[in-house]
Amino acid sequence: MTDKLRAGVAGAGVFGGYHANKYLEVDGADLVGIFDADPQRAAKAAAERGVTPYAAFDDFLAAVDILTVATPATTHSALVEQALSAGRHVLVEKPIALDLAAADGLITLAERNELILQVGHQERYVADAFGLFERGIPNRVRSRRLNNYSGRAMDVSIVFDLMIHDLDLLAILTGTHEARIVNIEAKAVHGTLADFVRVDLQLAGGLEAELSASRLEQRPVRDLFLDYGEGSVLLDFLTRTFENTTDQPLGIDLSAATLPLAYRDPLRFGTEAFVAAVTTGQEPTVGGRAGRRALALAVEIERAANEIVRGGRP
Incomplete structure (x- = not known):
């Protein structure tokens, strides 16, 4: 791994753009790519920030060390599960999932693989x-x-x-x-x-x-x-x-x-906390279990x- 973490954002919507911009501001991570299932949206968001667009999630995961999932809530659990299974640290926007069984599965997967799973309860x-x-x-x-x-x-x-x-x-x-x-x-x-x-x-x-x-x-x-x-x-x-x-x-x-x-x-504060948690291996400020309590x-x-x-x- 290089000195800086390779960061990516899944989701090229408005809020995904906010998250991408925060990676451009924080120390310890470089924004390298943006994924979206819509290739045109991915290309536009990536071009605006000078990074690589991805329309295939597997290719995106291969290019990053950490990622933020800022896609529609109905896709959170599936994308986070795939990212954790690939050994990637994840910051997922709230909610962590839409049911407790899915949330429990993600928490177990992150803990078993010793990965950071942070939930975007910025407020x-x-x-x-x-x-x-x-x-x-x-x-x-x-x-x-x-x-x-x-x-x-x-x-x-x-x-x-x-x-x-x-x-x-x-x-x-x-x-x-x-x-x-x-x-x-x-x-x-x-x-x-x-x-x-x-x-x-x-x-x-x-x-x-x-x-x-x-x-x-x-x-x-x-x-x-x-x-x-x-x-x-x-x-x-x-x-x-x-x-x-x-x-x-x-x-x-x-x-x-x-x-x-x-x-x-608070969005930048949370992004900095996520990067710090990955770098130090410490518990994130808002981990998966905290996200589950709200869920x-x-x-x-x-x-x-x-x-x-x-x-x-x-």
């Missing part, structure tokens, strides 16, 4: 930068992740596309992947998969959570409210503002001239949402 880096994981378990959490319709990620429901970020946060705060669904609403407009889900959960330690995710809204909303009893924290990620009525200060000051990379550019919560909510969308009861 947890932002929460960590705010110090949210050091404050103890709140009494109540409310998260709203409401977007306009864009036509992207329509191979999965809004649960696997957006809500899974907040399920990852809940799994960290409570240390569990188990929750009781108290109430759930769901609606599908663009097909049979839920485009809107609002769910009330009860987790370990008595934490109550209200999560909303949508791709049907006219006005985007992305905020997070945590009630600790003696005070609360409200983060608005779109306006980059916050309110903190607790006695404990947040981990970062948004008025500071220099903000931590985890907040400014376990998502699978239960998805099941309940599907029953509503199909006219039944959860």
Whole structure:
């Protein structure tokens, strides 16, 4: 192996482009190729970055040491399995897979082959930068992740596309992947998969959570409210503002001239963490088991949402 890892990105869509650009910025890795099942898309994305396009996944794997899988979620488990079987370290965008059996298989394969498997839950880096994981378990959490319709990620429901970020946060705060669904609403407009889900959960330690995710809204909303009893924290990620009525200060000051990379550019932060994990052999910041915990919560909510969308009861 050369001094720098040969990096590649599977997926020449918008988010694949973001990942490719991060490899151009980080130390320790050189972007060498981009794979896409559509040869024209692969060629365009590769030409823009001066690297080699690949339309055959086997040829792509032979050219790289590490790769990011940023293809549609329905293809994640198959591509990651093939890459791990070929001895490649993988950063896979969330979700790690769409069912727990597939996720377990990928985790076992990575561990058996002593390979790094990292999952792209980038938004947890932002929460960590705010110090949210050091404050103890709140009494109540409310998260709203409401977007306009864009036509992207329509191979999965809004649960696997957006809500899974907040399920990852809940799994960290409570240390569990188990929750009781108290109430759930769901609606599908663009097909049979839920485009809107609002769910009330009860987790370990008595934490109550209200999560909303949508791709049907006219006005985007992305905020997070945590009630600790003696005070609360409200983060608005779109306006980059916050309110903190607790006695404990947040981990970062948004008025500071220099903000931590985890907040400014969580995608680059995650890419750097992945490269560092491969280089040192240490556990990745968000490993396969962490991705599975968020997935376990998502699978239960998805099941309940599907029953509503199909006219039944959860």
